[in-house]
Amino acid sequence: MKEIFAHYSGGREELIPVLQETQQHFRYLPEEAMQEIARFLKVPASTVYGVVTFYAQFKLTPLGRKIVKICRGTACHVRGGAKILEEVEKQLGIKAGETTEDLEWSLETIACFGSCALAPVMVIDNEVHGRMSPAKVKSVLSGTE
Amino acid sequence: MNFEELQKKATAEWQSLSNLDHPHIIIGTATCGRAAGAMGVIAAIKNELAKHNIPATITQVGCIGICYAEPLVEIAKPDRPHIVYGNVTPKMVPQLIEDYLLHDNPHPELAMGTVGEETIEGIPRLWELPILKPQVRISLRNCGIIDPEKIDHYIARDGYSGLVNALKKSPQEVIDEIKKSGLRGRGGAGFPTGMKWQFCRDAQGTPKYLICNADEGDPGAFMDRSLLESDPHAVLEGMLIGAYAMGANDGYLYCRAEYPLAIERLKLALQQMEAYGLIGDNILGTDFSFHIKIKEGAGAFVCGEETALIASIEGKRGMPRSRPPFPAQSGLWGKPTNINNVETWANVSAILQHSGDWYAGYGTEKSKGTKTFALAGKINRTGLIEVPMGISLREIIYGIGGGIPGGKEFKAVQTGGPSGGCLPATLLDLPVEYESLAEAGAIMGSGGMVVMDSDTCMVDIARYFLSFTQSESCGKCVPCRVGTKHMLDILEKITRGEGTPEDVDLLLNLGKSIKVGALCGLGQTAPNPVLTTYRYFADEYEAHTRDKICPALACTDLITFYILADKCQGCGICLRSCPAEAITGAKRLVHVIDQSKCIKCGTCLEVCPTKFSAVVKVSGEEIAVPSEPVPVTAARPTAGTTAQDE
Numbered sequence: 001m002k003e004i005f006a007h008y009s010g011g012r013e014e015l016i017p018v019l020q021e022t023q024q025h026f027r028y029l030p031e032e033a034m035q036e037i038a039r040f041l042k043v044p045a046s047t048v049y050g051v052v053t054f055y056a057q058f059k060l061t062p063l064g065r066k067i068v069k070i071c072r073g074t075a076c077h078v079r080g081g082a083k084i085l086e087e088v089e090k091q092l093g094i095k096a097g098e099t100t101e102d103l104e105w106s107l108e109t110i111a112c113f114g115s116c117a118l119a120p121v122m123v124i125d126n127e128v129h130g131r132m133s134p135a136k137v138k139s140v141l142s143g144t145e
Numbered sequence: 146m147n148f149e150e151l152q153k154k155a156t157a158e159w160q161s162l163s164n165l166d167h168p169h170i171i172i173g174t175a176t177c178g179r180a181a182g183a184m185g186v187i188a189a190i191k192n193e194l195a196k197h198n199i200p201a202t203i204t205q206v207g208c209i210g211i212c213y214a215e216p217l218v219e220i221a222k223p224d225r226p227h228i229v230y231g232n233v234t235p236k237m238v239p240q241l242i243e244d245y246l247l248h249d250n251p252h253p254e255l256a257m258g259t260v261g262e263e264t265i266e267g268i269p270r271l272w273e274l275p276i277l278k279p280q281v282r283i284s285l286r287n288c289g290i291i292d293p294e295k296i297d298h299y300i301a302r303d304g305y306s307g308l309v310n311a312l313k314k315s316p317q318e319v320i321d322e323i324k325k326s327g328l329r330g331r332g333g334a335g336f337p338t339g340m341k342w343q344f345c346r347d348a349q350g351t352p353k354y355l356i357c358n359a360d361e362g363d364p365g366a367f368m369d370r371s372l373l374e375s376d377p378h379a380v381l382e383g384m385l386i387g388a389y390a391m392g393a394n395d396g397y398l399y400c401r402a403e404y405p406l407a408i409e410r411l412k413l414a415l416q417q418m419e420a421y422g423l424i425g426d427n428i429l430g431t432d433f434s435f436h437i438k439i440k441e442g443a444g445a446f447v448c449g450e451e452t453a454l455i456a457s458i459e460g461k462r463g464m465p466r467s468r469p470p471f472p473a474q475s476g477l478w479g480k481p482t483n484i485n486n487v488e489t490w491a492n493v494s495a496i497l498q499h500s501g502d503w504y505a506g507y508g509t510e511k512s513k514g515t516k517t518f519a520l521a522g523k524i525n526r527t528g529l530i531e532v533p534m535g536i537s538l539r540e541i542i543y544g545i546g547g548g549i550p551g552g553k554e555f556k557a558v559q560t561g562g563p564s565g566g567c568l569p570a571t572l573l574d575l576p577v578e579y580e581s582l583a584e585a586g587a588i589m590g591s592g593g594m595v596v597m598d599s600d601t602c603m604v605d606i607a608r609y610f611l612s613f614t615q616s617e618s619c620g621k622c623v624p625c626r627v628g629t630k631h632m633l634d635i636l637e638k639i640t641r642g643e644g645t646p647e648d649v650d651l652l653l654n655l656g657k658s659i660k661v662g663a664l665c666g667l668g669q670t671a672p673n674p675v676l677t678t679y680r681y682f683a684d685e686y687e688a689h690t691r692d693k694i695c696p697a698l699a700c701t702d703l704i705t706f707y708i709l710a711d712k713c714q715g716c717g718i719c720l721r722s723c724p725a726e727a728i729t730g731a732k733r734l735v736h737v738i739d740q741s742k743c744i745k746c747g748t749c750l751e752v753c754p755t756k757f758s759a760v761v762k763v764s765g766e767e768i769a770v771p772s773e774p775v776p777v778t779a780a781r782p783t784a785g786t787t788a789q790d791e
Contacts, residue, residue, distance in 0.1 A: 114361070118181060118215075
């Protein structure tokens with residue numbers, strides 16, 4: 001944590017950037033890290049927890065090694081995005097917002113990825129897969145697509 | 146270096162690109178291009194060039210907005226017009242490189258258009274294409290044309306001359322120029338920008354802050370992402386001009402974290418500005434100083450609301466507060482603050498490069514200038530466009546967008562995201578202006594335009610938007626926190642076929658109360674999708690509640706798929722494709738769907754060969770089909786075709 005704190009001056013407004021960098025490092029926000037952040041920025045731990053639970057980006061449990069994001073934007077919805085989500089949930093055996101027990105996969109939905117022209121879209125790590133269909137899900141997940 | 150010297154150096158570099166003695170290959174690599182495979186195409190081009198030992202310059206540019214044809218590759222040979230190729234795949238690359246560059250065969254059948262004065266037989270001019278011709282590109286002026294990572298490209302195309310012009314004027318004269326342009330906030334609400342600046346300039350208290358809102362959260366909207374990825378300096382120059390006019394020395398650019406490439410390019414742009422003395426202390430040798438910090442959002446839609454965004458920059462939960470006081474009086478850290486959206490800032494730099502009168506020459510009386518729109522959904526040419534205000538929806542959807550795919554019927558266009566509304570076919574000739582859209586129950590919004598065809602259920606769309614606003618509601622005020630939840634519950638009940646006409650009445654009443662009772666824009670506009678879909682598509686609400694039918698065949702609880710016994714040829718395609726393994730059958734046996742396993746994804750309907758058309762989707766009717774596979778009795782549709790051919 002000291003290494004992370006070295007990038008900041010300790011002002012309250014740095015809470016979100018500090019949390020973002022911490023999460024990038026641990027792949028989630030461990031309780032001890034949040035306590036240390038509270039001490040560093042001189043704010044109550046409850047404030048840190050309040051901010052963490054407000055923003056969708058912050059996670060309290062470890063994320064999987066691969067993160068699948070399903071876009072639930074309007075264009076994706078109109079072009080069948082909900083069916084893609086159902087199929088991914090079925091293939092991975094987890095619901096949106098969950099991580100598989102072996103920590104291999106996390107499944108998230110995001111408001112809109114802004115790649116509406118290629119709807120429906122799913123994203124694995126940072127690779128965007130456009131023009132999806134339920135039948136293509138299996139091969140995209142296994143990386144054979 | 147003073148500005149004239151910077152300009153001279155930049156122009157020389159820019160011109161050297163058009164006077165190359167070897168081919169110049171230009172590829173769009175914004176997020177859309179990359180998602181469509183642009184990076185793979187670049188690798189293939191480099192391979193092919195090396196294979197034939199052809200010297201060439203490769204330039205990566207942003208997004209020109211022809212998203213449906215990404216990846217786009219533009220090839221310029223010395224003394225020939227540039228040719229733009231669309232939907233390029235690595236497989237096509239040898240045809241472009243070997244055939245065109247070595248053997249001078251331009252493959253007109255693959256080309257979209259040419260750029261330049263001369264033409265090539267069989268290829269239209271790019272800017273004459275129906276998607277581009279009606280456009281007037283002011284905020285998108287450089288998108289897809291310059292390399293967004295090179296400040297010199299921006300400067301060579303009049304970049305930062307708007308700042309230089311502004312610095313020659315007094316701050317008040319700059320505000321007057323913006324007032325003259327008639328520019329209104331492009332984030333959606335349409336508040337006159339000049340007036341907003343005046344409030345901030347006249348406000349007591351120092352320091353003053355300036356914010357660029359790049360928290361583009363509306364689903365279906367990607368104008369700001371594209372602009373920041375393709376021309377970050379246009380936005381940053383606008384911020385500098387605003388800071389000078391309002392007397393701010395510190396600014397923030399708040400960008401959502403879902404746009405990593407935009408953030409990367411902004412950071413690079415700021416470094417380049419610093420090297421040129423265009424940001425920091427004593428900009429261009431004057432006593433004007435301005436600093437910009439980039440803040441990354443953390444995934445909360447409500448942070449697009451200005452007071453919530455300010456709270457988020459301060460490191461707090463992004464919750465809105467009631468206004469007044471407006472941010473112009475009391476904003477960031479309680480100081481006078483001005484917030485404008487990405488597109489507004491990009492227009493500001495263009496206005497100061499030209500003039501307020503020039504900008505006001507476009508558009509209509511009350512809505513001046515141009516507006517960008519992200520065209521998506523059920524439309525042939527998806528893309529990012531910029532058109533003069535006052536253009537009709539029909540010109541956008543049919544002229545530029547090329548109409549609805551598959552010859553289907555247009556049903557509605559959704560503008561303004563979750564705060565907007567769905568406009569029906571009868572309003573296709575409505576001019577796109579702030580006032581006319583508001584009268585029709587929608588809003589201009591930030592520019593998302595999602596087109597829907599006869600397969601889209603309007604009740605389901607209303608449910609979709611409510612589920613969005615409900616999950617993004619910050620929870621501070623009761624009308625939004627509790628009200629949207631109730632509206633969503635009712636809509637879910639209706640789409641399951643369990644709703645009653647009284648539910649619809651309650652839904653509308655709730656909607657009207659939330660509109661007046663909610664604290665911020667998110668809550669006040671959350672009922673709009675319900676209210677407009679009811680206003681124009683009340684019959685669909687009736688069909689769901691009275692007849693338990695979904696006329697668009699979209700609500701999964703109200704539809705059933707059947708395989709018709711008199712059409713099925715037993716080819717097995719549907720069985721193999723079914724992701725739920727709900728289909729049983731064998732070769733030459735009529736296939737049967739186990740309704741208890743069916744997830745209603747529609748894959749069987751999609752894959753069933755059109756000449757058989759054995760799968761049907763119905764709502765509110767039952768079709769008699771065998772309960773288990775039986776031998777095929779249907780006649781073959783065409784002689785000589787066997788199922789195995791499929």
